Amino acid sequence: MNNKTIVILQVFSVTLIWGLVLSITALCIHLIHVAYRVHDVPDATVAISIIAILIFWVLGSILTYVFVGLHKQRG
Amino acid sequence: MNSQNYKTDEDEVLFRPIYHTGRGFYLIAAVLLLIMLVAGTLYVSQLIYGLGVTGMGEPVTWGFYIIDFIFFIGISHAGTLISAILRLSKAEWRRPITRMAEVITAIVLAIGGLHPIIDLGRPDRILHLVTSGRLQSPLLWDVFSITAYFTASTVYLYLPLIPDIALLRDRGDKHHKLYEFLSWGYNGSPEHKKVLERAINILMVMVIPIAISVHTIISWIFAMTLQPGWHSTIFGPYFVVGAIFSGIAALLIIMIIFRKAYHFENYLRDVHFDYLSTLLLIMSLLWFYFTFAEYLTGFYGHEPQEMRVFFYKIDGRFAPLFWLMVVCNFVIPVILLGFKKLRKIPGILIASFSVILGMWLERLIIVIPSLANPRLSYVRTGVYFPSITEVMLLLFGLAALGFGFMMFSKLFPLISIWEIKEGREESVHNVSQRLKGYFPAPQAMHSMEVEGHHEQ
Amino acid sequence: MARYGMVIDLDRCTGCGACVTACKAENNVAIVSEDDAKMGRTMFWMKMLVGYEGEYPNIKMKFIPRLCFECDKPPCIKVCPVRATYKNEDGLVAQIYPQCIGCRYCMAACPYTVKVFNWYRYVPEKPMSNCINPDVSVRPKGVVEKCTFCIHRLQKAKELAQAEHRKMREGDYVPACMQVCPAKAFYFGDLDNPQNRVTEAMRDVRGFTLLEDLGTDPKVHYLHAK
Numbered sequence: 001m002n003n004k005t006i007v008i009l010q011v012f013s014v015t016l017i018w019g020l021v022l023s024i025t026a027l028c029i030h031l032i033h034v035a036y037r038v039h040d041v042p043d044a045t046v047a048i049s050i051i052a053i054l055i056f057w058v059l060g061s062i063l064t065y066v067f068v069g070l071h072k073q074r075g
Numbered sequence: 076m077n078s079q080n081y082k083t084d085e086d087e088v089l090f091r092p093i094y095h096t097g098r099g100f101y102l103i104a105a106v107l108l109l110i111m112l113v114a115g116t117l118y119v120s121q122l123i124y125g126l127g128v129t130g131m132g133e134p135v136t137w138g139f140y141i142i143d144f145i146f147f148i149g150i151s152h153a154g155t156l157i158s159a160i161l162r163l164s165k166a167e168w169r170r171p172i173t174r175m176a177e178v179i180t181a182i183v184l185a186i187g188g189l190h191p192i193i194d195l196g197r198p199d200r201i202l203h204l205v206t207s208g209r210l211q212s213p214l215l216w217d218v219f220s221i222t223a224y225f226t227a228s229t230v231y232l233y234l235p236l237i238p239d240i241a242l243l244r245d246r247g248d249k250h251h252k253l254y255e256f257l258s259w260g261y262n263g264s265p266e267h268k269k270v271l272e273r274a275i276n277i278l279m280v281m282v283i284p285i286a287i288s289v290h291t292i293i294s295w296i297f298a299m300t301l302q303p304g305w306h307s308t309i310f311g312p313y314f315v316v317g318a319i320f321s322g323i324a325a326l327l328i329i330m331i332i333f334r335k336a337y338h339f340e341n342y343l344r345d346v347h348f349d350y351l352s353t354l355l356l357i358m359s360l361l362w363f364y365f366t367f368a369e370y371l372t373g374f375y376g377h378e379p380q381e382m383r384v385f386f387y388k389i390d391g392r393f394a395p396l397f398w399l400m401v402v403c404n405f406v407i408p409v410i411l412l413g414f415k416k417l418r419k420i421p422g423i424l425i426a427s428f429s430v431i432l433g434m435w436l437e438r439l440i441i442v443i444p445s446l447a448n449p450r451l452s453y454v455r456t457g458v459y460f461p462s463i464t465e466v467m468l469l470l471f472g473l474a475a476l477g478f479g480f481m482m483f484s485k486l487f488p489l490i491s492i493w494e495i496k497e498g499r500e501e502s503v504h505n506v507s508q509r510l511k512g513y514f515p516a517p518q519a520m521h522s523m524e525v526e527g528h529h530e531q
Numbered sequence: 532m533a534r535y536g537m538v539i540d541l542d543r544c545t546g547c548g549a550c551v552t553a554c555k556a557e558n559n560v561a562i563v564s565e566d567d568a569k570m571g572r573t574m575f576w577m578k579m580l581v582g583y584e585g586e587y588p589n590i591k592m593k594f595i596p597r598l599c600f601e602c603d604k605p606p607c608i609k610v611c612p613v614r615a616t617y618k619n620e621d622g623l624v625a626q627i628y629p630q631c632i633g634c635r636y637c638m639a640a641c642p643y644t645v646k647v648f649n650w651y652r653y654v655p656e657k658p659m660s661n662c663i664n665p666d667v668s669v670r671p672k673g674v675v676e677k678c679t680f681c682i683h684r685l686q687k688a689k690e691l692a693q694a695e696h697r698k699m700r701e702g703d704y705v706p707a708c709m710q711v712c713p714a715k716a717f718y719f720g721d722l723d724n725p726q727n728r729v730t731e732a733m734r735d736v737r738g739f740t741l742l743e744d745l746g747t748d749p750k751v752h753y754l755h756a757k
């Protein structure tokens with residue numbers, strides 16, 4: 001395992017959190033869609049989804065910020 | 076890199092557990108693994124035969140699993156919340172504590188999060204939550220809030236760990252590649268420090284509302300129904316207070332055990348236990364206040380259905396447990412922590428264990444009596460007695476907590492080394508500066524009219 | 532779209548329990564072992580609640596046949612995380628067995644403790660295995676079930692009416708409990724139709740519902756002279 005693999009793995013770990021963030025977002029959108037289709041309190045669904053999506057995006061951003069910050073300075 | 080150079084590191088004790096493993100460690104790990112194995116087998120039998128292997132029935136349809144769920148998630152508030160609050164308030168004594176607190180959170184959350192799945196009658200259909208989940212059900216709120224909390228607290232554990240991983244990487248002894256990967260290229264330069272610090276600052280502000288929301292939402296699972304004893308507006312804050320309460324107790328227990336096992340006496344000093352146990356004492360009083368308020372309003376209103384649950388708790392079948400809870404959560408901690416003489420390590424340990432027991436009982440007393448006394452008064456009062464499977468799965472949770480903690484201690488330092496070093500180097504100066512800022516400087520008295528408050 | 536409801540005249544009910552038995556047979560409701568029964572795992576969709584009124588020696592027994600009240604505003608539906616319980620177009624609170632994940636939240640939320648849970652897989656034993664109703668599925672283990680107002684009978688009645696090119700008539704669709712009641716204590720039908728006997732019975736002054744103040748709007752009413 002040389003340095004390159006390690007960097008690739010590190011990039012992969014960041015992608016992982018974005019995978020989570022995006023899948024949560026997709027899940028919320030899917031659930032909103034279903035809620036509209038079956039007329040099952042869509043407004044509450046939308047409100048709750050917005051909060052959930054927001055939180056996960058912020059979390060993902062913070063981690064990416066650290067990753068980019070630590071890698072930029074290394075050159 | 077030659078590790079020999081580092082043997083003179085002044086914080087060598089903190090690295091030691093990673094490189095040296097004693098006999099006792101293997102022994103305890105084996106016992107814990109055995110417990111987990113037995114419990115795992117029992118769980119498989121539950122998968123095969125159905126939830127019938129538990130002691131649940133009707134009307135008591137939720138038992139140990141849900142109680143343990145609330146309990147473990149409650150303990151998880153030790154970490155992130157406490158360490159975030161202490162960091163935010165710049166409490167310098169937090170430095171050797173935060174790491175352990177955060178580790179508890181991450182591990183216990185993973186364990187607690189499993190419990191609702193264990194409790195499902197059809198765990199094989201768990202994906203229905205994805206394909207056709209209903210966001211208006213409090214259970215779905217829980218799925219989201221726990222996922223968010225778990226992500227946030229692992230990130231919050233990981234970020235302050237990066238400098239320590241970099242230290243380990245530079246020693247180059249063991250798991251070199253792993254540390255290289257995990258350190259994300261951190262090199263301790265001021266820019267790197269700044270990036271990390273900023274991220275930690277944002278996170279700790281964020282993590283507090285998330286943590287509070289998690290236990291509030293768990294309480295809402297109950298409060299959103301119409302059942303007597305559950306349908307109460309105070310439940311959110313009540314659960315959060317209880318969660319922090321049990322969290323601090325768990326933290327104290329773990330601190331005391333690992334201090335002894337890994338010889339951290341120099342780092343976890345009396346002052347840390349003193350402060351933390353004062354916090355525990357405050358939470359105990361707060362818990363009593365909430366409990367009292369909750370039960371008094373119920374009692375004074377004297378609604379017949381509420382009363383059925385109320386009397387079931389305080390002088391019916393659950394009376395011994397109820398009063399044991401009050402003793403464990405209030406009487407013992409107040410006596411042991413209220414007097415300076417008793418507030419020593421043994422006293423704190425006993426108080427913490429009693430709080431852990433008491434808080435578990437509190438969850439039990441919230442869940443079972445309300446279910447056992449349904450609103451419809453013609454329905455007979457239910458009985459519930461846990462089966463061996465349920466008891467073993469509770470032990471599984473506790474064993475997994477211990478085991479997870481031990482594994483962590485073999486990979487990463489349990490006390491944040493860089494924060495200790497930083498504290499040693501900078502905080503004396505910083506704190507004295509800060510302290511000066513609290514009070515008017517002597518010369519400010521004279522120049523008050525001229526320069527206003529711009530004095531530093 | 533109908534809105535089916537029921538009225539039970541408690542002054543007529545003798546507490547014979549025919550409805551309880553009929554329901555068990557009609558809906559293949561599991562029969563549990565003695566040990567399980569002691570743990571409160573008996574399965575009844577229709578259950579006879581017994582209440583006592585007055586002081587000894589002037590005690591009066593009160594029988595209340597209790598089924599699912601098919602609430603118009605059901606608290607059990609609100610909490611289900613996967614839409615396994617829902618209100619269908621006939622106003623019935625239906626349960627989708629293949630969808631339920633067995634979290635038992637709906638059981639905790641129902642103020643009438645109506646729902647029952649399949650703690651084990653039900654394998655009908657000898658005499659019973661010969662009289663399984665083919666119209667009703669035997670539920671798998673780990674799901675929640677409850678009274679459906681014999682929804683399969685509604686299905687059949689609808690199909691028959693369609694085949695005969697006519698509208699549904701009163702009495703086309705009747706749940707099993709009502710069919711067997713020797714005291715004729717039940718009224719059942721579409722509540723939106725003011726001519727039905729059930730709507731008439733609902734206007735009776737003796738009428739009441741259980742836990743009225745919760746606002747669940749049960750569609751099963753009782754009649755009882757005070």
Ligand code: SF4
Binds near residue numbers: 602747
């Ligand atoms: S009686 Fe209970 S199960 Fe039936 S609809 Fe009402 S709340 Fe739901």
Ligand code: SF4
Binds near residue numbers: 613632634637
């Ligand atoms: S037990 Fe089944 S029907 Fe009831 S709330 Fe859970 S998933 Fe829904």
